[in-house]
Amino acid sequence: MNPASGLPRTVDEALLRLQERPDTVALAGCTDWMVRDRLARADAPPVIDLLAIEELHGIEEIATPPSEAKRPAGADADPTTPPPLLRIGATTTFGEIRVDRRVVEGYPILAEVASQIGSRQIQNRATLGGNLVNASPAGDSLPVLLALAAEVEIASPDGRRRIPYDAFHLGYRETALGPGELLTAVLLPPPPPHQAFRKVGTRAAVAISKVMVAMAAHSRQGRWSSMRIAAGSVAPVPMRLRAAEKVCEGAPIDVETATEAAEAAWGEVEPIDDVRSTARYRRWALSRVVRRLLLEM
Amino acid sequence: MKHPPGILGSSPLRRDGLEKVTGAARYLDDLPAEGTWVGATVRSRHPHARIVSLRFDRTKAPADAVFVHAGDIDGVNGLQILDDRWPILASKEVHYVGEAVALVAAPTAEDALRAAAAVEVEYEQRPAVLDWEEAARNEPLYELALDEGRCEAILEAAANGDDGLILVEGEYFTGAQEHLYLETQAMLAEWVDGRLAVTGSMQCPYYVKNALQHVFSLGEDAVQVVGRYMGGAFGGKEDYPSLLAAHAALLARAARRPVRIVYDRHEDIVATTKRHPSHTRIRSAVKKDGTLVAARVDFDLDGGAYLGLSPVVLSRGILHATGPYRVPNVRIRGRVLRTDTPPSGAFRGFGAPQSQFAWERHMDRIGRRLGIDPLTLRRRNVLHPGDRLPTGQLMDASCGAAAALEEAARRGDFLRRWKKAEEDRRRDEPLGRGNRPVATGVGLSLAFHGAGFTGLGEHRMRSPVTVRLTAEGRLEILCAATEMGQGAVTVLPMLAADAAGLRIDDVLIHEPDTDVVPDSGPTVASRTTMVVGATAARAAHELVQRIVQWKEEQMGEAALRVEDSRLLGPGGEIGDFRELAREYLAAGQPDAVTVHNEPPPWQRFDEDSYHGSAYPTYSYQAQVIEVEVDTDTLQVRPTRAVAAAEVGKVLHEVQCRGQVEGGLLQAVGWALWEEMKRKDGQLLNDRMTTYIVPTFLDAPEMEVHLIEEPWEGPPHGAKGVGELPMDGPASAVCAAIENAVGIALDSIPATPERLLDHHIEAAQGGRR
Amino acid sequence: MKVHFILNGKAVEAEGRPTDRLLDVLRHVFHLTGAKEGCGEGECGACTVLLDGRTVLSCLVPLIQVDGRSVITVEGLAATEKGHAYLERFALKGGTQCGACTPGIVLSGAHLLQEHPHPSHREVAHALAGNICRCTGYQAIQRALSEEPEAVLDSTLLPAADAEREDGS
Numbered sequence A: 001m002n003p004a005s006g007l008p009r010t011v012d013e014a015l016l017r018l019q020e021r022p023d024t025v026a027l028a029g030c031t032d033w034m035v036r037d038r039l040a041r042a043d044a045p046p047v048i049d050l051l052a053i054e055e056l057h058g059i060e061e062i063a064t065p066p067s068e069a070k071r072p073a074g075a076d077a078d079p080t081t082p083p084p085l086l087r088i089g090a091t092t093t094f095g096e097i098r099v100d101r102r103v104v105e106g107y108p109i110l111a112e113v114a115s116q117i118g119s120r121q122i123q124n125r126a127t128l129g130g131n132l133v134n135a136s137p138a139g140d141s142l143p144v145l146l147a148l149a150a151e152v153e154i155a156s157p158d159g160r161r162r163i164p165y166d167a168f169h170l171g172y173r174e175t176a177l178g179p180g181e182l183l184t185a186v187l188l189p190p191p192p193p194h195q196a197f198r199k200v201g202t203r204a205a206v207a208i209s210k211v212m213v214a215m216a217a218h219s220r221q222g223r224w225s226s227m228r229i230a231a232g233s234v235a236p237v238p239m240r241l242r243a244a245e246k247v248c249e250g251a252p253i254d255v256e257t258a259t260e261a262a263e264a265a266w267g268e269v270e271p272i273d274d275v276r277s278t279a280r281y282r283r284w285a286l287s288r289v290v291r292r293l294l295l296e297m
Numbered sequence B: 001m002k003h004p005p006g007i008l009g010s011s012p013l014r015r016d017g018l019e020k021v022t023g024a025a026r027y028l029d030d031l032p033a034e035g036t037w038v039g040a041t042v043r044s045r046h047p048h049a050r051i052v053s054l055r056f057d058r059t060k061a062p063a064d065a066v067f068v069h070a071g072d073i074d075g076v077n078g079l080q081i082l083d084d085r086w087p088i089l090a091s092k093e094v095h096y097v098g099e100a101v102a103l104v105a106a107p108t109a110e111d112a113l114r115a116a117a118a119v120e121v122e123y124e125q126r127p128a129v130l131d132w133e134e135a136a137r138n139e140p141l142y143e144l145a146l147d148e149g150r151c152e153a154i155l156e157a158a159a160n161g162d163d164g165l166i167l168v169e170g171e172y173f174t175g176a177q178e179h180l181y182l183e184t185q186a187m188l189a190e191w192v193d194g195r196l197a198v199t200g201s202m203q204c205p206y207y208v209k210n211a212l213q214h215v216f217s218l219g220e221d222a223v224q225v226v227g228r229y230m231g232g233a234f235g236g237k238e239d240y241p242s243l244l245a246a247h248a249a250l251l252a253r254a255a256r257r258p259v260r261i262v263y264d265r266h267e268d269i270v271a272t273t274k275r276h277p278s279h280t281r282i283r284s285a286v287k288k289d290g291t292l293v294a295a296r297v298d299f300d301l302d303g304g305a306y307l308g309l310s311p312v313v314l315s316r317g318i319l320h321a322t323g324p325y326r327v328p329n330v331r332i333r334g335r336v337l338r339t340d341t342p343p344s345g346a347f348r349g350f351g352a353p354q355s356q357f358a359w360e361r362h363m364d365r366i367g368r369r370l371g372i373d374p375l376t377l378r379r380r381n382v383l384h385p386g387d388r389l390p391t392g393q394l395m396d397a398s399c400g401a402a403a404a405l406e407e408a409a410r411r412g413d414f415l416r417r418w419k420k421a422e423e424d425r426r427r428d429e430p431l432g433r434g435n436r437p438v439a440t441g442v443g444l445s446l447a448f449h450g451a452g453f454t455g456l457g458e459h460r461m462r463s464p465v466t467v468r469l470t471a472e473g474r475l476e477i478l479c480a481a482t483e484m485g486q487g488a489v490t491v492l493p494m495l496a497a498d499a500a501g502l503r504i505d506d507v508l509i510h511e512p513d514t515d516v517v518p519d520s521g522p523t524v525a526s527r528t529t530m531v532v533g534a535t536a537a538r539a540a541h542e543l544v545q546r547i548v549q550w551k552e553e554q555m556g557e558a559a560l561r562v563e564d565s566r567l568l569g570p571g572g573e574i575g576d577f578r579e580l581a582r583e584y585l586a587a588g589q590p591d592a593v594t595v596h597n598e599p600p601p602w603q604r605f606d607e608d609s610y611h612g613s614a615y616p617t618y619s620y621q622a623q624v625i626e627v628e629v630d631t632d633t634l635q636v637r638p639t640r641a642v643a644a645a646e647v648g649k650v651l652h653e654v655q656c657r658g659q660v661e662g663g664l665l666q667a668v669g670w671a672l673w674e675e676m677k678r679k680d681g682q683l684l685n686d687r688m689t690t691y692i693v694p695t696f697l698d699a700p701e702m703e704v705h706l707i708e709e710p711w712e713g714p715p716h717g718a719k720g721v722g723e724l725p726m727d728g729p730a731s732a733v734c735a736a737i738e739n740a741v742g743i744a745l746d747s748i749p750a751t752p753e754r755l756l757d758h759h760i761e762a763a764q765g766g767r768r
Numbered sequence C: 001m002k003v004h005f006i007l008n009g010k011a012v013e014a015e016g017r018p019t020d021r022l023l024d025v026l027r028h029v030f031h032l033t034g035a036k037e038g039c040g041e042g043e044c045g046a047c048t049v050l051l052d053g054r055t056v057l058s059c060l061v062p063l064i065q066v067d068g069r070s071v072i073t074v075e076g077l078a079a080t081e082k083g084h085a086y087l088e089r090f091a092l093k094g095g096t097q098c099g100a101c102t103p104g105i106v107l108s109g110a111h112l113l114q115e116h117p118h119p120s121h122r123e124v125a126h127a128l129a130g131n132i133c134r135c136t137g138y139q140a141i142q143r144a145l146s147e148e149p150e151a152v153l154d155s156t157l158l159p160a161a162d163a164e165r166e167d168g169s
């Protein structure tokens, strides 16, 4: 406990506080939370500061293999999976992720997405955990983590659990995080050799995505394997493009596969019109970008 | 009088520079808040409705909050611009979403918002006019016409294929644009002993003063308005601040203390004026070699709910409707249509960007039709000295249209790049399968801008500027020109110093306080340097002359002069100017001189037929803009812009470039991203996350070439540069997209969504 | 709540609600009005300040998260000799017009220059993409920053961030 402010300094203290006062807001980088109208903030509820909790912060390699439990079909584990995993604490900022050597080398698409979130000022504050918990359909890191087969670690008063990130987003702005729970970390399995990412935003910077595509794969003898393709801003939750993945699985790495996968992607999304773009455009751009990334990856 | 070397054309540190970079500059919202209350506005949520009832539920509001509605206005409930039908507060009906219905004030911003939430308004919705077709069926708010030659007969001949003429027709749209000045609208009002004092962010203190006198039925002496530094304006603080000032004044009276209103961004985007959307149809007759023979232009502006400044915007629009080209036969019809949307208002360029977007796209259409490249087509028709505009105005030697065109084309290597991109595109269909990820293209445009007020505005105003001596012996300019970033507080003293033979720091400029400064006219229409500057220069010269003459009489010596702030006689330096000035003051001599602007006496303009010289002179700008189009996403990245601006005379190079570069990017933003999206009259993108303006990463690298073809008038032939850069670039961007991927867009913004729609429709059309 | 922090090199304390915006605290409590509110939503960068040496948007920083940290505003930058010289050159090159974006821009710029003297065009554009300027078209800002002499960009450009802390945190 911080002697001066009485604020929690550990996850357990924070959980306790959330239990005592269920209306308590857990603040991270506040780049989502503070963007609320003045009156709502003026009636401020009690808050805790997650940034002050050391164990939520930082990037480290850990030895534990990902739990095999309840992996959804299709998200295959690479048979040669030895550790380590990369553990990214929930309050690690995109600014830190952007320049972390292990991320840049192993998971370049995560470094890249980090560098494209908002602006430098936003990246200096916005946290990975906040991006996931805020659960905007346009959250940029979401499809990347899907493509990278991440897991998330959740702390609740009953203990910690780990779930595949595939199972985190349940519906529009609805996550597997229960009341009084905290997201503590994101875990990345060893890096897949092929990765690609594209954000199609409203402009070159400080842009909200109209469409995002992230993909990661292995290859064997000129053929794709373990292909994971994820898209953002085309559905209420970030989604895997399973039909497109299926086209690629075992298929030759060539233009035909890319084109066929792009067509499959076209068919499996139902985007909407909103203030930032149109359904027609989203589907078109998604399909073209899938094709392009498969050609370039 | 000899000019001290190097004042004009040099780039001294701007007067407001240090204050601004150190954060010391005080904008309205930076003034200490102690003792002032905060005002908030209750706004219509409907585009058209009858107000059934309006109630302030005091039980829900903070205890001491005050409430003001239309019934509290004892003078005229109308904003005095050209007419006064725009209500200060809606009383019976509302005509746009965001229209002010009532006002509240309270000690803090949060309390003011709570008080606003305690106002209950009941509406009965009415059918609203929200689109072009519907608006065109109703009576226009305003109409103008300009005819020259035998336009219709020639067009008919062309339609029949007679006389070797070809008919080319096109239809063009531009959207509304939000100014997005970084400082939102802000105003502070206070009543002291029946006298109203207002200060805030405004381009035109005297407009505000007149409007306040009208609303409160006050005499001239009863209102003081002081313009402060503006955090940007671009025309957006020409008309609207008068309304805001009236609101603040109403609240200050009700609250019996100073009240400030500072809009938040959302409110500013929703409620304030925008650039007029435009719809232009052009029918033109051209010869096979591309020579323009006749053009009929129907130019419609969406004026929004009330007239505002629309007639003047329309006027400038039609006077620029055929660009800087020779078009011997024209028939131009302009209309301001009325819709139930926020009143459109002044925005950099003032109608000329809209009409010239259409015209320049039309030139490209003609070129495409005839197989003539954009440069050759423009060369064939560009105005030269000795040519005439459709108004009959004869172009004098200071017509730099061709010079600007050639310079931009050469520096931007236009023709070679354009041809290469045409070939690349024909060869490999950038949007087809097997495409390159990025296609590049280049576009060219040329535009002009009339300097100063349209028609005889300057003749009627003959605006005065006063120059007086301060006690320490420096000159001080008294004028109503305001500083919005364009550099008025720097350039005006430079001009005065240059004319008077003084060093720049011997000339001060007073803040625009209507109690002190004369009405030298509004800070609009690129007139500040050319009109106010020239007048200030004359006044300064005159005052120093008088001082010198007095000294000559005192000394019994002739041929004294002031140079570089030193008093010189035949035998060399006699003394320092400040000392001389103090001596002069001590002798009880008159300390000030007022002179009036003298527009060129030859300038005639007939406001009925629209013939004559609408402007005494024009500046010209051509640009070559290069874009990269992502062939997968149709996102357009402007990569490079080469502009050549012919501005008469460059007075402060850094500031002049700054105007061109800033205007160019605003125009590129308008061309590519900026759009007010409405559904059922509601603005959908009322935040900066949805109204997209260019960031640093979106801006092209720019190369600006300044050309000088001084006109005959003062100051030193400078012609005004504030609005010029807004006029041409949007069309060049569309031309570049066309060059890159073959989508010929005639409406902006050229968003990827709109490009896709066009692409798909063209493909479907092609297949059928 | 009461928070203690270092403001432009001096230890200060401020009383407020935990969720009060740092921007309001700077402007209303400390009367440092350099940082401006251009949007209140993180989009414009006019409220940029340095928090523990990094650029952040003070409209999105709640007071509670300032406790024990260091804040530098444009006034702090202007108060150092090198900072003032840097700012004057910035103005001379046309980096400011209306000035509303300027306090944020010059802080983002100073931070960039400390990390990358002689930044490339792209580096400047990336580092300043979060600062909207509606007046300049960014070109003069670009010129001002890329021509800035390296010699002035040492650690004395900004006020010290490590004045005595008052609490034990």
Ligand SMILES: Cc1cc2nc3c(=O)[nH]c(=O)nc-3n(C[C@H](O)[C@H](O)[C@H](O)COP(=O)(O)OP(=O)(O)OC[C@H]3O[C@@H](n4cnc5c(N)ncnc54)[C@H](O)[C@@H]3O)c2cc1C
Residues within 6 Å of the ligand: A025, A026, A027, A028, A029, A030, A031, A032, A033, A034, A035, A050, A090, A091, A116, A117, A118, A119, A122, A125, A126, A127, A128, A129, A130, A131, A132, A133, A134, A138, A139, A140, A141, A181, A182, A183, A184, A206, A207, A208, A209, C041, C042, C043
């Ligand atoms: C100008 C601007 C630009 C932006 N651009 C982008 C962009 O390009 N791409 C993008 O994806 N997003 C963008 N965002 C959104 C935002 O920055 C991100 O979503 C960011 O990652 C949120 O993280 P934060 O730490 O700021 O979250 P906060 O605002 O602190 O928190 C958000 C919510 O999550 C909860 N929360 C946070 N951390 C945890 C945790 N560990 N456990 C439990 N609950 C938690 C909070 O209680 C709160 O309800 C932008 C925002 C702004 C203002």
Ligand code: FES
Residues within 6 Å of the ligand: C036, C037, C038, C039, C040, C041, C042, C043, C044, C045, C046, C047, C048, C057, C058, C059, C060
């Ligand atoms: S006011 Fe903070 S980013 Fe705009």
Ligand code: FES
Residues within 6 Å of the ligand: B182, B231, B232, B485, C095, C096, C097, C098, C099, C100, C101, C102, C132, C133, C134, C135, C136
């Ligand atoms: S100088 Fe006006 S916004 Fe940048």
